[in-house]
Amino acid sequence: MFRRMLQNLPVLAAGQGIPEARLALTVVMSLALAACSKDQPLQKAPAGATVPTVTLPTAQTAVTPTVVRWDAANGSAIYLPGEGGVAQVLLPPVMDDSVPRPDSAAIPNGAAPASVELFAPNGRVGTVTLGEYASASQPAVGEACDAWATVPLRDAAGIAPQSWRVALQAGLADPIATDSLGSLSRADSAMLVVAINKAAALLPLDSAGLLRRVPFGVTKAYRLQFDGDVEAVIAVVERRLNLEASPRVERTVLVLERPPKVKIFSAVWRETQYATEDDLVSVDLMTVVRFKASKLATVFLGMDFGDGSRVEMLQRSPGGIWTLRWASAYTGC
Secondary structure: OOOOEEEEEEEEEOOOOOOOOOOOOOOHHHOEEEEEEEOOOOOOOOOOOOOOEEEEOOOEEOOOOOOOOOHHHHHEEEEEEEEOOOOEEEEEOOOOOOOOOOOEEEEOOOOOOOOEEEEEEEEEEEEEEEOOHHHHHHHOOOOOOOOOOEEEEEEOOOHHHHHOOOOOOOOOEEOOOOEEHHHHHHHHHHHHHHHHHHHEEEEOOOOOOOOOOOEEEEEEEEEEOOOOOEEEEEEEEEEEEEOOOOOOEEEEEEEEEEEOOOOOOOOEEEEEEEEEHHHHEEEEEEEEEEOOOOEEEEEEEEEOOOOOOEEEEEOOOOOOOEEEEEEEOOOOO
16 A cells, blocks of 8 residues: 655646647557456555655646546557566556456456557667466465466567567657666766756745755756757756655755756756655666657656555647656556
Protein backbone atom coordinates (compact mmCIF):
# COMPACT_ATOMS: atom_id res chain seq x y z
CA MET A 1 0.00 0.00 0.00
CA PHE A 2 1.25 3.50 -0.84
CA ARG A 3 2.52 5.46 2.13
CA ARG A 4 3.76 8.43 0.13
CA MET A 5 2.20 11.70 -0.99
CA LEU A 6 3.14 13.01 -4.42
CA GLN A 7 2.33 16.52 -5.62
CA ASN A 8 2.20 17.03 -9.41
CA LEU A 9 2.77 20.67 -10.15
CA PRO A 10 2.89 21.99 -13.74
CA VAL A 11 4.64 25.36 -13.77
CA LEU A 12 3.32 27.74 -16.41
CA ALA A 13 4.47 31.06 -17.74
CA ALA A 14 2.19 34.07 -17.35
CA GLY A 15 -0.73 34.02 -19.76
CA GLN A 16 -0.54 30.31 -20.47
CA GLY A 17 -3.27 27.84 -19.60
CA ILE A 18 -3.64 24.11 -19.46
CA PRO A 19 -5.10 22.71 -22.69
CA GLU A 20 -8.26 20.67 -22.27
CA ALA A 21 -7.45 16.95 -22.17
CA ARG A 22 -8.72 14.93 -25.11
CA LEU A 23 -10.18 11.65 -23.94
CA ALA A 24 -9.74 8.66 -26.22
CA LEU A 25 -13.00 6.68 -26.25
CA THR A 26 -11.64 3.42 -27.63
CA VAL A 27 -8.40 1.47 -27.45
CA VAL A 28 -7.42 -1.01 -30.14
CA MET A 29 -5.45 -3.90 -28.61
CA SER A 30 -2.48 -5.08 -30.73
CA LEU A 31 -2.41 -8.57 -29.26
CA ALA A 32 -6.20 -8.89 -29.10
CA LEU A 33 -5.74 -7.70 -25.50
CA ALA A 34 -8.40 -6.38 -23.19
CA ALA A 35 -7.82 -5.52 -19.56
CA CYS A 36 -10.07 -6.80 -16.79
CA SER A 37 -10.35 -5.05 -13.45
CA LYS A 38 -10.58 -6.95 -10.19
CA ASP A 39 -13.93 -6.83 -8.44
CA GLN A 40 -12.41 -5.26 -5.36
CA PRO A 41 -9.00 -3.76 -6.28
CA LEU A 42 -6.57 -3.02 -3.48
CA GLN A 43 -6.03 0.65 -2.79
CA LYS A 44 -2.44 1.44 -3.74
CA ALA A 45 -2.48 5.25 -3.73
CA PRO A 46 -2.77 7.46 -0.66
CA ALA A 47 -5.92 9.49 -0.26
CA GLY A 48 -5.62 12.88 -1.88
CA ALA A 49 -2.52 11.99 -3.93
CA THR A 50 -1.77 13.50 -7.34
CA VAL A 51 -3.60 16.79 -6.91
CA PRO A 52 -2.03 19.09 -9.50
CA THR A 53 -1.82 22.82 -8.96
CA VAL A 54 -0.91 25.54 -11.42
CA THR A 55 1.86 27.87 -10.27
CA LEU A 56 1.64 31.39 -11.65
CA PRO A 57 4.13 34.19 -10.99
CA THR A 58 1.86 35.75 -8.32
CA ALA A 59 -0.25 32.91 -6.89
CA GLN A 60 -0.93 29.20 -6.67
CA THR A 61 -4.36 27.92 -7.69
CA ALA A 62 -5.62 24.39 -7.04
CA VAL A 63 -7.32 22.67 -9.95
CA THR A 64 -9.33 19.49 -10.17
CA PRO A 65 -7.24 16.47 -11.22
CA THR A 66 -8.14 15.14 -14.65
CA VAL A 67 -8.19 11.47 -15.55
CA VAL A 68 -6.73 11.19 -19.02
CA ARG A 69 -7.32 8.11 -21.12
CA TRP A 70 -4.62 6.58 -23.27
CA ASP A 71 -4.56 7.68 -26.91
CA ALA A 72 -5.17 4.62 -29.11
CA ALA A 73 -2.97 6.18 -31.81
CA ASN A 74 0.03 5.52 -29.52
CA GLY A 75 -0.56 1.78 -29.62
CA SER A 76 -2.56 -0.65 -27.54
CA ALA A 77 0.13 -1.65 -25.05
CA ILE A 78 3.41 -0.66 -23.43
CA TYR A 79 6.08 -3.27 -22.74
CA LEU A 80 8.64 -3.37 -19.96
CA PRO A 81 11.59 -5.77 -19.58
CA GLY A 82 10.96 -8.82 -17.43
CA GLU A 83 13.15 -11.58 -16.08
CA GLY A 84 13.99 -14.62 -18.17
CA GLY A 85 13.72 -13.12 -21.67
CA VAL A 86 10.13 -11.88 -21.44
CA ALA A 87 8.34 -8.57 -21.78
CA GLN A 88 5.69 -7.37 -19.36
CA VAL A 89 2.54 -6.22 -21.16
CA LEU A 90 1.00 -3.03 -19.75
CA LEU A 91 -2.50 -2.34 -21.00
CA PRO A 92 -2.85 1.44 -20.69
CA PRO A 93 -6.40 2.52 -21.54
CA VAL A 94 -7.01 4.45 -18.30
CA MET A 95 -5.18 5.81 -15.29
CA ASP A 96 -6.50 3.88 -12.29
CA ASP A 97 -5.47 1.58 -9.46
CA SER A 98 -6.74 -1.79 -10.67
CA VAL A 99 -4.60 -4.24 -12.57
CA PRO A 100 -5.37 -7.74 -13.88
CA ARG A 101 -3.65 -10.74 -12.38
CA PRO A 102 -2.01 -13.10 -14.88
CA ASP A 103 -4.67 -15.75 -14.31
CA SER A 104 -7.54 -13.33 -14.98
CA ALA A 105 -6.14 -11.10 -17.72
CA ALA A 106 -8.24 -11.22 -20.86
CA ILE A 107 -5.37 -12.14 -23.15
CA PRO A 108 -6.20 -15.16 -25.32
CA ASN A 109 -3.71 -18.00 -25.60
CA GLY A 110 -1.91 -17.89 -28.94
CA ALA A 111 -2.41 -14.15 -29.48
CA ALA A 112 -0.62 -13.07 -32.65
CA PRO A 113 2.99 -11.91 -32.19
CA ALA A 114 3.81 -8.25 -32.76
CA SER A 115 6.92 -6.29 -33.66
CA VAL A 116 8.04 -3.74 -31.06
CA GLU A 117 10.86 -1.21 -30.80
CA LEU A 118 13.00 -1.07 -27.66
CA PHE A 119 13.88 2.32 -26.17
CA ALA A 120 16.26 3.55 -23.48
CA PRO A 121 17.21 7.05 -22.25
CA ASN A 122 19.90 7.30 -24.94
CA GLY A 123 17.54 6.37 -27.80
CA ARG A 124 16.35 3.33 -29.77
CA VAL A 125 18.01 0.04 -28.84
CA GLY A 126 16.55 -2.29 -31.44
CA THR A 127 13.49 -4.08 -32.78
CA VAL A 128 12.25 -7.48 -31.61
CA THR A 129 9.26 -9.76 -32.06
CA LEU A 130 6.92 -10.70 -29.24
CA GLY A 131 5.99 -14.34 -28.86
CA GLU A 132 2.52 -15.70 -28.23
CA TYR A 133 0.83 -15.26 -24.88
CA ALA A 134 0.42 -18.47 -22.87
CA SER A 135 -1.43 -18.50 -19.55
CA ALA A 136 0.47 -21.60 -18.41
CA SER A 137 3.81 -19.77 -18.57
CA GLN A 138 2.82 -16.78 -16.43
CA PRO A 139 4.91 -16.13 -13.30
CA ALA A 140 3.50 -17.05 -9.92
CA VAL A 141 1.98 -14.14 -8.00
CA GLY A 142 1.71 -14.08 -4.23
CA GLU A 143 -1.44 -13.36 -2.30
CA ALA A 144 -2.42 -9.67 -2.31
CA CYS A 145 0.14 -8.97 -5.05
CA ASP A 146 -0.40 -7.87 -8.64
CA ALA A 147 1.63 -8.38 -11.83
CA TRP A 148 1.33 -7.72 -15.52
CA ALA A 149 0.99 -10.52 -18.03
CA THR A 150 4.20 -11.47 -19.88
CA VAL A 151 5.07 -12.64 -23.38
CA PRO A 152 8.40 -14.04 -24.63
CA LEU A 153 10.86 -11.95 -26.63
CA ARG A 154 12.08 -13.35 -29.94
CA ASP A 155 14.90 -12.23 -32.24
CA ALA A 156 16.51 -10.52 -29.22
CA ALA A 157 19.96 -12.07 -29.57
CA GLY A 158 22.63 -9.58 -28.57
CA ILE A 159 20.16 -7.29 -26.79
CA ALA A 160 20.72 -7.37 -23.04
CA PRO A 161 17.55 -7.13 -20.89
CA GLN A 162 19.05 -4.21 -18.95
CA SER A 163 19.79 -2.25 -22.14
CA TRP A 164 16.17 -1.19 -22.73
CA ARG A 165 13.48 0.30 -20.50
CA VAL A 166 10.31 0.65 -22.61
CA ALA A 167 9.05 -1.00 -25.80
CA LEU A 168 6.34 0.40 -28.06
CA GLN A 169 4.60 -0.93 -31.14
CA ALA A 170 7.00 -0.57 -34.07
CA GLY A 171 6.65 2.54 -36.21
CA LEU A 172 4.65 4.65 -33.77
CA ALA A 173 7.38 6.73 -32.11
CA ASP A 174 10.79 8.26 -32.77
CA PRO A 175 13.42 8.48 -30.02
CA ILE A 176 14.64 11.72 -28.49
CA ALA A 177 18.13 10.99 -27.21
CA THR A 178 19.29 12.28 -23.82
CA ASP A 179 22.72 12.84 -22.31
CA SER A 180 22.98 11.71 -18.71
CA LEU A 181 24.95 13.64 -16.14
CA GLY A 182 27.61 10.93 -16.12
CA SER A 183 28.08 11.03 -19.89
CA LEU A 184 28.97 14.74 -19.95
CA SER A 185 32.45 16.16 -19.52
CA ARG A 186 33.42 17.18 -16.01
CA ALA A 187 33.09 20.86 -16.85
CA ASP A 188 29.70 20.48 -18.57
CA SER A 189 28.45 18.28 -15.74
CA ALA A 190 29.44 20.86 -13.12
CA MET A 191 27.78 23.71 -15.03
CA LEU A 192 24.59 21.69 -15.45
CA VAL A 193 24.42 20.92 -11.72
CA VAL A 194 24.81 24.61 -10.89
CA ALA A 195 22.04 25.52 -13.38
CA ILE A 196 19.69 22.89 -11.91
CA ASN A 197 20.34 24.08 -8.36
CA LYS A 198 19.61 27.69 -9.31
CA ALA A 199 16.31 26.72 -10.94
CA ALA A 200 15.29 24.53 -7.99
CA ALA A 201 16.09 27.27 -5.48
CA LEU A 202 13.49 29.54 -7.10
CA LEU A 203 10.63 27.08 -6.51
CA PRO A 204 8.35 27.31 -3.44
CA LEU A 205 8.89 23.64 -2.57
CA ASP A 206 9.14 23.81 1.22
CA SER A 207 5.94 25.46 2.45
CA ALA A 208 6.83 24.84 6.11
CA GLY A 209 10.23 26.48 5.78
CA LEU A 210 12.07 23.61 7.46
CA LEU A 211 14.39 23.04 4.51
CA ARG A 212 14.75 26.63 3.36
CA ARG A 213 18.47 26.84 4.15
CA VAL A 214 19.28 23.25 3.22
CA PRO A 215 21.16 22.98 -0.11
CA PHE A 216 19.88 20.83 -2.96
CA GLY A 217 21.69 17.77 -4.20
CA VAL A 218 21.27 16.65 -7.82
CA THR A 219 20.98 12.85 -7.88
CA LYS A 220 20.04 12.35 -11.55
CA ALA A 221 19.94 14.62 -14.58
CA TYR A 222 19.39 14.16 -18.31
CA ARG A 223 19.89 16.85 -20.95
CA LEU A 224 17.98 16.88 -24.25
CA GLN A 225 16.79 19.23 -26.97
CA PHE A 226 13.38 19.91 -28.53
CA ASP A 227 12.31 21.59 -31.76
CA GLY A 228 13.17 25.28 -31.94
CA ASP A 229 16.50 24.68 -30.20
CA VAL A 230 14.79 24.56 -26.81
CA GLU A 231 17.17 22.92 -24.34
CA ALA A 232 15.57 20.84 -21.61
CA VAL A 233 16.71 18.98 -18.50
CA ILE A 234 14.95 16.22 -16.58
CA ALA A 235 16.42 16.07 -13.09
CA VAL A 236 15.88 14.63 -9.63
CA VAL A 237 16.94 16.88 -6.74
CA GLU A 238 16.87 16.24 -2.99
CA ARG A 239 17.12 18.10 0.30
CA ARG A 240 17.52 16.26 3.61
CA LEU A 241 16.82 17.23 7.19
CA ASN A 242 18.77 14.92 9.49
CA LEU A 243 16.47 14.71 12.48
CA GLU A 244 17.59 11.97 14.82
CA ALA A 245 14.15 10.45 15.42
CA SER A 246 12.75 10.82 11.90
CA PRO A 247 15.03 12.10 9.11
CA ARG A 248 12.99 13.87 6.43
CA VAL A 249 13.70 14.03 2.71
CA GLU A 250 12.25 16.27 0.01
CA ARG A 251 12.69 14.66 -3.41
CA THR A 252 11.57 16.51 -6.55
CA VAL A 253 11.45 15.52 -10.20
CA LEU A 254 12.02 18.64 -12.28
CA VAL A 255 11.56 19.40 -15.95
CA LEU A 256 13.52 22.53 -16.87
CA GLU A 257 13.66 24.42 -20.16
CA ARG A 258 15.45 27.38 -21.68
CA PRO A 259 14.97 28.83 -25.19
CA PRO A 260 17.89 29.80 -27.41
CA LYS A 261 20.13 32.63 -26.15
CA VAL A 262 18.72 32.33 -22.61
CA LYS A 263 21.21 31.32 -19.91
CA ILE A 264 18.83 30.49 -17.06
CA PHE A 265 16.62 27.38 -16.96
CA SER A 266 13.01 27.72 -15.83
CA ALA A 267 10.98 24.95 -14.19
CA VAL A 268 8.02 23.92 -16.36
CA TRP A 269 6.86 20.86 -14.38
CA ARG A 270 7.62 19.23 -11.07
CA GLU A 271 6.55 16.35 -8.84
CA THR A 272 7.56 16.54 -5.17
CA GLN A 273 7.41 14.02 -2.36
CA TYR A 274 8.13 14.54 1.36
CA ALA A 275 8.91 11.36 3.24
CA THR A 276 11.27 9.52 5.52
CA GLU A 277 14.18 7.70 3.90
CA ASP A 278 12.39 4.35 4.05
CA ASP A 279 9.23 5.70 2.42
CA LEU A 280 10.84 7.51 -0.51
CA VAL A 281 9.79 6.62 -4.04
CA SER A 282 12.72 6.11 -6.41
CA VAL A 283 12.26 7.87 -9.76
CA ASP A 284 14.19 7.22 -12.95
CA LEU A 285 13.97 8.28 -16.57
CA MET A 286 12.98 5.37 -18.81
CA THR A 287 12.98 7.02 -22.23
CA VAL A 288 11.90 10.08 -24.21
CA VAL A 289 10.10 9.70 -27.54
CA ARG A 290 7.98 11.69 -29.96
CA PHE A 291 4.78 9.93 -30.98
CA LYS A 292 4.25 10.24 -34.71
CA ALA A 293 0.46 10.60 -34.60
CA SER A 294 0.32 13.48 -32.12
CA LYS A 295 3.82 14.91 -32.69
CA LEU A 296 4.09 15.27 -28.91
CA ALA A 297 7.34 14.82 -27.02
CA THR A 298 6.71 12.19 -24.35
CA VAL A 299 8.70 11.27 -21.24
CA PHE A 300 8.30 7.91 -19.50
CA LEU A 301 9.25 7.83 -15.81
CA GLY A 302 9.63 4.70 -13.69
CA MET A 303 8.40 4.95 -10.09
CA ASP A 304 9.84 2.33 -7.72
CA PHE A 305 8.06 2.04 -4.35
CA GLY A 306 10.28 -0.74 -3.05
CA ASP A 307 7.44 -3.26 -2.88
CA GLY A 308 5.90 -2.26 -6.21
CA SER A 309 6.13 0.11 -9.16
CA ARG A 310 4.25 2.07 -11.76
CA VAL A 311 4.96 4.11 -14.91
CA GLU A 312 4.15 7.79 -15.50
CA MET A 313 3.94 9.48 -18.89
CA LEU A 314 4.52 13.22 -19.30
CA GLN A 315 3.79 15.06 -22.55
CA ARG A 316 4.87 18.44 -23.86
CA SER A 317 2.40 20.47 -25.92
CA PRO A 318 3.56 22.49 -28.95
CA GLY A 319 3.27 25.57 -26.72
CA GLY A 320 5.65 24.12 -24.15
CA ILE A 321 3.08 23.09 -21.52
CA TRP A 322 3.91 19.86 -19.67
CA THR A 323 1.16 17.55 -18.41
CA LEU A 324 0.99 14.23 -16.62
CA ARG A 325 -1.03 12.52 -19.35
CA TRP A 326 -1.17 8.95 -18.07
CA ALA A 327 0.02 6.73 -15.24
CA SER A 328 -0.09 2.96 -15.14
CA ALA A 329 -1.75 0.95 -12.43
CA TYR A 330 0.41 -0.02 -9.46
CA THR A 331 1.90 -3.51 -9.60
CA GLY A 332 3.56 -5.26 -6.71
CA CYS A 333 2.62 -6.19 -3.16
